[in-house]
Amino acid sequence: MAAANVVSSPTVSVDARLNPKALYALEAALVSVLLLALTLAGFGPWFHEGLALALTLGSMGAAVPAMALAHRAGHELRRDPRQLGGGLAKAAVLLAWGGFLGSGIINNLVLYLLFPLFWPVLVGLIIARFALHSGDTRGEDAFLATFDRSSQHAPCQRCGRPTHLDSGSWRSDRWYCPGCASPPKGVSA
Numbered sequence: 001m002a003a004a005n006v007v008s009s010p011t012v013s014v015d016a017r018l019n020p021k022a023l024y025a026l027e028a029a030l031v032s033v034l035l036l037a038l039t040l041a042g043f044g045p046w047f048h049e050g051l052a053l054a055l056t057l058g059s060m061g062a063a064v065p066a067m068a069l070a071h072r073a074g075h076e077l078r079r080d081p082r083q084l085g086g087g088l089a090k091a092a093v094l095l096a097w098g099g100f101l102g103s104g105i106i107n108n109l110v111l112y113l114l115f116p117l118f119w120p121v122l123v124g125l126i127i128a129r130f131a132l133h134s135g136d137t138r139g140e141d142a143f144l145a146t147f148d149r150s151s152q153h154a155p156c157q158r159c160g161r162p163t164h165l166d167s168g169s170w171r172s173d174r175w176y177c178p179g180c181a182s183p184p185k186g187v188s189a
Protein backbone atom coordinates (compact mmCIF):
# COMPACT_ATOMS: atom_id res chain seq x y z
CA MET A 1 0.00 0.00 0.00
CA ALA A 2 2.83 2.42 0.87
CA ALA A 3 4.29 4.01 -2.25
CA ALA A 4 8.05 4.19 -2.74
CA ASN A 5 7.93 7.96 -2.40
CA VAL A 6 6.28 7.90 1.04
CA VAL A 7 8.12 7.98 4.37
CA SER A 8 6.32 5.39 6.48
CA SER A 9 6.35 4.72 10.18
CA PRO A 10 9.43 2.89 11.53
CA THR A 11 7.35 1.44 14.37
CA VAL A 12 3.78 0.44 15.13
CA SER A 13 1.98 3.67 15.95
CA VAL A 14 0.81 4.19 19.50
CA ASP A 15 -2.83 4.79 20.30
CA ALA A 16 -4.12 8.16 21.45
CA ARG A 17 -2.40 9.29 24.64
CA LEU A 18 -2.67 12.21 26.97
CA ASN A 19 -0.22 15.07 26.46
CA PRO A 20 1.73 15.23 29.76
CA LYS A 21 2.31 19.00 29.58
CA ALA A 22 -1.47 19.59 29.41
CA LEU A 23 -1.85 17.57 32.62
CA TYR A 24 1.01 19.42 34.38
CA ALA A 25 -0.49 22.73 33.25
CA LEU A 26 -3.83 21.81 34.80
CA GLU A 27 -2.11 20.76 38.04
CA ALA A 28 -0.17 24.04 38.28
CA ALA A 29 -3.39 25.97 37.52
CA LEU A 30 -5.21 24.10 40.28
CA VAL A 31 -2.41 24.99 42.73
CA SER A 32 -2.85 28.65 41.70
CA VAL A 33 -6.62 28.53 42.30
CA LEU A 34 -6.16 26.60 45.56
CA LEU A 35 -3.76 29.23 46.94
CA LEU A 36 -6.25 31.95 45.92
CA ALA A 37 -9.04 30.04 47.72
CA LEU A 38 -6.85 29.74 50.84
CA THR A 39 -6.23 33.50 50.71
CA LEU A 40 -9.97 34.18 50.47
CA ALA A 41 -10.62 31.71 53.31
CA GLY A 42 -8.14 33.69 55.43
CA PHE A 43 -10.17 36.90 55.24
CA GLY A 44 -11.87 37.67 58.54
CA PRO A 45 -10.85 38.42 62.11
CA TRP A 46 -7.73 36.25 61.76
CA PHE A 47 -6.58 37.97 58.53
CA HIS A 48 -2.80 38.10 58.32
CA GLU A 49 -1.39 40.48 55.72
CA GLY A 50 1.97 38.74 55.36
CA LEU A 51 0.34 35.35 54.90
CA ALA A 52 -2.15 36.74 52.36
CA LEU A 53 0.71 38.32 50.40
CA ALA A 54 2.69 35.07 50.42
CA LEU A 55 -0.34 33.04 49.30
CA THR A 56 -1.30 35.44 46.50
CA LEU A 57 2.30 35.66 45.26
CA GLY A 58 2.46 31.85 45.30
CA SER A 59 -0.82 31.73 43.38
CA MET A 60 0.49 34.14 40.73
CA GLY A 61 3.77 32.22 40.64
CA ALA A 62 1.97 28.93 39.95
CA ALA A 63 -0.19 30.53 37.24
CA VAL A 64 2.85 31.49 35.13
CA PRO A 65 4.22 27.94 34.54
CA ALA A 66 0.60 26.75 34.13
CA MET A 67 0.12 29.17 31.22
CA ALA A 68 3.53 28.38 29.74
CA LEU A 69 2.92 24.61 29.93
CA ALA A 70 -0.59 24.95 28.47
CA HIS A 71 0.91 27.01 25.65
CA ARG A 72 3.56 24.37 24.87
CA ALA A 73 0.90 21.63 25.14
CA GLY A 74 -1.20 23.51 22.58
CA HIS A 75 1.70 23.45 20.10
CA GLU A 76 2.45 19.78 20.76
CA LEU A 77 -1.22 18.84 20.35
CA ARG A 78 -1.36 20.62 16.99
CA ARG A 79 1.82 18.88 15.90
CA ASP A 80 0.60 15.43 16.98
CA PRO A 81 -3.16 15.15 16.35
CA ARG A 82 -3.18 11.68 17.97
CA GLN A 83 -2.59 13.16 21.43
CA LEU A 84 -5.39 14.12 23.80
CA GLY A 85 -5.53 16.95 26.33
CA GLY A 86 -6.75 20.01 24.41
CA GLY A 87 -9.64 20.41 26.86
CA LEU A 88 -7.28 20.12 29.85
CA ALA A 89 -4.97 22.76 28.39
CA LYS A 90 -7.88 25.16 27.80
CA ALA A 91 -9.19 24.59 31.35
CA ALA A 92 -5.66 25.18 32.68
CA VAL A 93 -5.43 28.54 30.86
CA LEU A 94 -8.81 29.68 32.22
CA LEU A 95 -8.03 28.57 35.79
CA ALA A 96 -4.52 30.06 35.66
CA TRP A 97 -5.88 33.43 34.46
CA GLY A 98 -8.52 33.28 37.23
CA GLY A 99 -5.89 32.52 39.86
CA PHE A 100 -3.44 35.11 38.50
CA LEU A 101 -5.97 37.96 38.22
CA GLY A 102 -7.83 37.08 41.45
CA SER A 103 -4.59 37.00 43.46
CA GLY A 104 -3.22 40.05 41.63
CA ILE A 105 -6.34 42.04 42.52
CA ILE A 106 -6.08 41.02 46.18
CA ASN A 107 -2.40 41.98 46.52
CA ASN A 108 -2.81 45.04 44.25
CA LEU A 109 -0.16 43.93 41.73
CA VAL A 110 -2.78 44.04 38.96
CA LEU A 111 -3.16 47.79 39.63
CA TYR A 112 0.26 48.34 38.08
CA LEU A 113 -0.99 46.79 34.84
CA LEU A 114 -3.81 49.35 34.76
CA PHE A 115 -1.47 52.38 34.87
CA PRO A 116 -1.60 54.17 31.46
CA LEU A 117 2.20 54.46 31.65
CA PHE A 118 2.39 50.68 31.49
CA TRP A 119 0.12 50.30 28.45
CA PRO A 120 2.79 50.91 25.74
CA VAL A 121 4.88 48.16 27.37
CA LEU A 122 1.85 45.87 27.38
CA VAL A 123 1.06 46.62 23.72
CA GLY A 124 4.72 45.99 22.85
CA LEU A 125 4.68 42.64 24.62
CA ILE A 126 1.47 41.59 22.82
CA ILE A 127 2.88 42.61 19.41
CA ALA A 128 6.13 40.77 20.13
CA ARG A 129 4.22 37.68 21.16
CA PHE A 130 2.21 37.55 17.95
CA ALA A 131 5.18 38.43 15.76
CA LEU A 132 7.15 35.55 17.30
CA HIS A 133 4.26 33.19 16.80
CA SER A 134 2.98 34.03 13.34
CA GLY A 135 5.42 31.69 11.57
CA ASP A 136 4.93 29.07 14.27
CA THR A 137 1.18 28.73 13.79
CA ARG A 138 1.40 29.08 9.99
CA GLY A 139 3.48 25.90 9.83
CA GLU A 140 1.16 24.10 12.26
CA ASP A 141 -1.97 25.28 10.46
CA ALA A 142 -0.58 24.08 7.13
CA PHE A 143 0.44 20.78 8.72
CA LEU A 144 -3.04 20.21 10.21
CA ALA A 145 -4.75 21.20 6.97
CA THR A 146 -2.76 18.60 5.01
CA PHE A 147 -2.56 15.89 7.70
CA ASP A 148 -4.29 12.65 6.69
CA ARG A 149 -5.84 11.10 9.79
CA SER A 150 -6.29 7.58 8.42
CA SER A 151 -2.77 7.16 7.04
CA GLN A 152 -1.19 9.56 9.61
CA HIS A 153 0.90 11.21 6.91
CA ALA A 154 1.42 14.90 6.24
CA PRO A 155 3.46 16.27 3.33
CA CYS A 156 6.95 17.55 4.16
CA GLN A 157 6.76 21.35 4.07
CA ARG A 158 10.00 21.51 2.09
CA CYS A 159 9.82 18.77 -0.54
CA GLY A 160 6.15 17.76 -0.24
CA ARG A 161 6.82 14.05 0.34
CA PRO A 162 4.07 12.44 2.46
CA THR A 163 5.72 11.69 5.82
CA HIS A 164 4.37 9.58 8.69
CA LEU A 165 3.88 11.27 12.07
CA ASP A 166 6.52 9.03 13.69
CA SER A 167 9.09 9.59 10.93
CA GLY A 168 9.13 13.33 10.30
CA SER A 169 10.21 16.10 12.67
CA TRP A 170 9.78 19.82 13.28
CA ARG A 171 12.58 22.18 12.26
CA SER A 172 12.16 25.96 12.53
CA ASP A 173 8.43 25.43 13.10
CA ARG A 174 8.04 23.44 9.89
CA TRP A 175 7.19 19.80 9.33
CA TYR A 176 10.09 18.02 7.59
CA CYS A 177 10.65 14.53 6.23
CA PRO A 178 13.85 12.80 7.50
CA GLY A 179 15.73 13.74 4.34
CA CYS A 180 14.96 17.45 4.61
CA ALA A 181 15.45 17.52 8.38
CA SER A 182 19.14 16.51 8.25
CA PRO A 183 21.50 17.10 9.93
CA PRO A 184 19.61 15.15 12.60
CA LYS A 185 19.30 16.77 15.99
CA GLY A 186 17.25 16.12 19.10
CA VAL A 187 13.50 15.88 18.69
CA SER A 188 11.94 19.30 19.03
CA ALA A 189 8.48 19.60 20.42
Ligand SMILES: [Zn+2]
Pocket residue numbers: 156157158159160161176177178179180181
Ligand atom coordinates in the same frame (compact mmCIF):
# COMPACT_ATOMS: atom_id res chain seq x y z
ZN1 LIG B 1 11.25 16.76 2.64
